[in-house]
Amino acid sequence: MKYILMMHGKRADWDEYTGWSKEDLQRNVAYMRSFSRELNDRGVFVDTKGLALPHEAKIVRAGQNGEPVTDGVFPESKEFLAGYWVIDVETPEQAYQIAARASAAPGPGGMPANMPIEVRQVLGSHSDLGL
Amino acid sequence: MALSEYASDVPIGHLLRELTPQVLGMVVRRFRDFAAAEDAVQEASIAAVMQWPQAGIPENPRAWLTQVAFRKMTDHIRGESARRRRETEVAEEAARAPLTGFDAAPMNDDTLVLLFMCCHPALAPSSAIALTLRAVGGLTTAEIANAFLVPEATMAQRISRAKQTIKASGIPFQLPGPEERRVRLRALLHVLYLIFNEGYTATSGPHLLRADLSREGIRLARMALQLEPGNTEISGLLALMLLTDARRHARTGSNDELIPLSQQNRTLWDRGQIAEGVALLSAALPKGSVGPYQLQAAIAAVHDEAEHPEDTDWPQILELYELLKRMSDNPMVILNHAIAAAMVHGPKEGLNLLDGLHGEPRIAAHHRLDAVRAHLLEMAGAPQAAAKYYLAAAGKTVNLPERNYLLMQAARLGSR
Numbered sequence A: 001m002k003y004i005l006m007m008h009g010k011r012a013d014w015d016e017y018t019g020w021s022k023e024d025l026q027r028n029v030a031y032m033r034s035f036s037r038e039l040n041d042r043g044v045f046v047d048t049k050g051l052a053l054p055h056e057a058k059i060v061r062a063g064q065n066g067e068p069v070t071d072g073v074f075p076e077s078k079e080f081l082a083g084y085w086v087i088d089v090e091t092p093e094q095a096y097q098i099a100a101r102a103s104a105a106p107g108p109g110g111m112p113a114n115m116p117i118e119v120r121q122v123l124g125s126h127s128d129l130g131l
Numbered sequence B: 001m002a003l004s005e006y007a008s009d010v011p012i013g014h015l016l017r018e019l020t021p022q023v024l025g026m027v028v029r030r031f032r033d034f035a036a037a038e039d040a041v042q043e044a045s046i047a048a049v050m051q052w053p054q055a056g057i058p059e060n061p062r063a064w065l066t067q068v069a070f071r072k073m074t075d076h077i078r079g080e081s082a083r084r085r086r087e088t089e090v091a092e093e094a095a096r097a098p099l100t101g102f103d104a105a106p107m108n109d110d111t112l113v114l115l116f117m118c119c120h121p122a123l124a125p126s127s128a129i130a131l132t133l134r135a136v137g138g139l140t141t142a143e144i145a146n147a148f149l150v151p152e153a154t155m156a157q158r159i160s161r162a163k164q165t166i167k168a169s170g171i172p173f174q175l176p177g178p179e180e181r182r183v184r185l186r187a188l189l190h191v192l193y194l195i196f197n198e199g200y201t202a203t204s205g206p207h208l209l210r211a212d213l214s215r216e217g218i219r220l221a222r223m224a225l226q227l228e229p230g231n232t233e234i235s236g237l238l239a240l241m242l243l244t245d246a247r248r249h250a251r252t253g254s255n256d257e258l259i260p261l262s263q264q265n266r267t268l269w270d271r272g273q274i275a276e277g278v279a280l281l282s283a284a285l286p287k288g289s290v291g292p293y294q295l296q297a298a299i300a301a302v303h304d305e306a307e308h309p310e311d312t313d314w315p316q317i318l319e320l321y322e323l324l325k326r327m328s329d330n331p332m333v334i335l336n337h338a339i340a341a342a343m344v345h346g347p348k349e350g351l352n353l354l355d356g357l358h359g360e361p362r363i364a365a366h367h368r369l370d371a372v373r374a375h376l377l378e379m380a381g382a383p384q385a386a387a388k389y390y391l392a393a394a395g396k397t398v399n400l401p402e403r404n405y406l407l408m409q410a411a412r413l414g415s416r
Helices: A011-018 A022-041 A092-103 B002-006 B009-031 B034-055 B061-079 B082-096 B104-118 B125-136 B141-148 B152-169 B178-200 B207-227 B232-245 B271-287 B292-305 B314-327 B331-345 B347-355 B367-379 B383-396 B400-412
Strands: A002-010 A045-050 A059-062 A068-071 A079-088 A117-121
Touching: A002 A011, A002 A092, A022 A045, A022 A092, A022 B152, A045 B152, A079 A092, A092 A117, B009 B034, B009 B061, B009 B104, B009 B125, B034 B061, B034 B125, B034 B152, B104 B125, B104 B178, B104 B207, B125 B141, B125 B152, B125 B178, B125 B207, B141 B152, B141 B178, B178 B207, B178 B232, B207 B232, B232 B271, B232 B292, B271 B292, B292 B314, B314 B331, B331 B347, B331 B367, B347 B367, B367 B383, B367 B400, B383 B400
Parallel strands: none
Antiparallel strands: A002 A079, A002 A117, A045 A079, A059 A068
16 A cells, blocks of 8 residues: 655745754754665655745646636745655555654754654555455 | 567567476575575576577577576576585586476476465565566566556565565475465465456556556466366465456446446456356365355356346345355455345345444444445435445545545435
8 A cells, every 4th residue: 555655844944944053964864865765675665756945836727718827925834745755565554654754854953853744545446355 | 580570579478477487496496595596587587588589489498597597596606705615516516417307297386386485474465466476477577566556676675575584484495284385375365366456456557557467366376276276265266366357348437437236238248257267166166165265256256147237146145245254354245245135135134234333443444334334325215325425435445436436426316
């Protein structure tokens, strides 16, 4: 079963992140690299993407004749998707455990940053005849 | 180069898939290192794919592949450096020994041992599936990765971890004893069933590739039955696959929407596959203990044999579910039993059975419970209540076509 692990953040979180010390940043980057390696080694990795900052983010709707109508810029308090991982695991518990590993990435002073990770199952094929 | 013009890679691929497990069995038997042997045979297959289209398929392709795999094994062992000099000598001697044992019996044993090894209960199902498809099915890692919609590197890692698990567990390369054999057979049947099911319920990705998994499941089940001709549960599994797959072209519409059994165009069912499934089952059923695969196959056969939905022999299906329920506490069996009871004794009876299931957490949480209740409420002439439960079920399923189907049912009953 595939799960998407989504990391959301506000503009303020980014501003805080950019204020981290060099050591804190290095520790965090090293942790995330080893986290990626771990997903690969366990054979559960499907996809990951980090998203650009939402300076230019727009909400698009189709107007008359299907022409794009855009909406934005957004208030600083709005939550944006910062990035995601897609994993393929055997049980929901495994997905939660991996999400917790992502959330435990070190923040300032090496303390776990405890970023909230939203875990959602990806719609797919699941059927069971009862065997 | 007329040969390369006409020899498409399709027959070579087929040939390799057939020969791979036989060659692998022989290499593992001789060198006793499953993980390295699996790599060696994969390399030999790649060599064949590159060379045979130009040079032509050798007269004895199995011997060719075995020789190449033996050489790769020797290289591998040599590469493990001089400190293991003595092992190398043994290996070289093994590789020099004349190739014998091409008679069918020991080779079949080897393939069966391989199958048991790849479907070992110590492996997580997804690992066992990947390893079985590669080592016994002869598929490439890329093909397996495509079929399961994960990157090739991830699938390679899964296969490599599975091989390490087998190596670490120290399972000997031999047929398990009678006691162990029952446990291993159950795992083997389950893995083959999962391979089939993954292809059959495919809802996303390149459909052809996914449908190939069903064919692969059927092919592997055929192979298993050939190796264990008297085994009635393997017969049951193969029959179940054939009887289910026979409805493939009728079960989805032009927009990939699900079409339930009662509304399928039965002229699209594959009569040949149904006949084969029924014949397998008829031969297996009288032979002794009847397991869950034979019962599921029997239920599929009763459905397949009805020319119109109203001809379905529901009393027989109900009886079969009664038997199955005694063997399995799986929510799907219990819910399907309630449907069968409703078809025989009326929707009230089915709804009463569902009411009795509240205390069972596995069933209470199952997304199909709401769908079954909706179906029975509709039968009972309570469309509004039915619509409510169709919507509840739609909110819980993780299968997109099923969600669409359930929403459609709710809309049909005018839920809003």
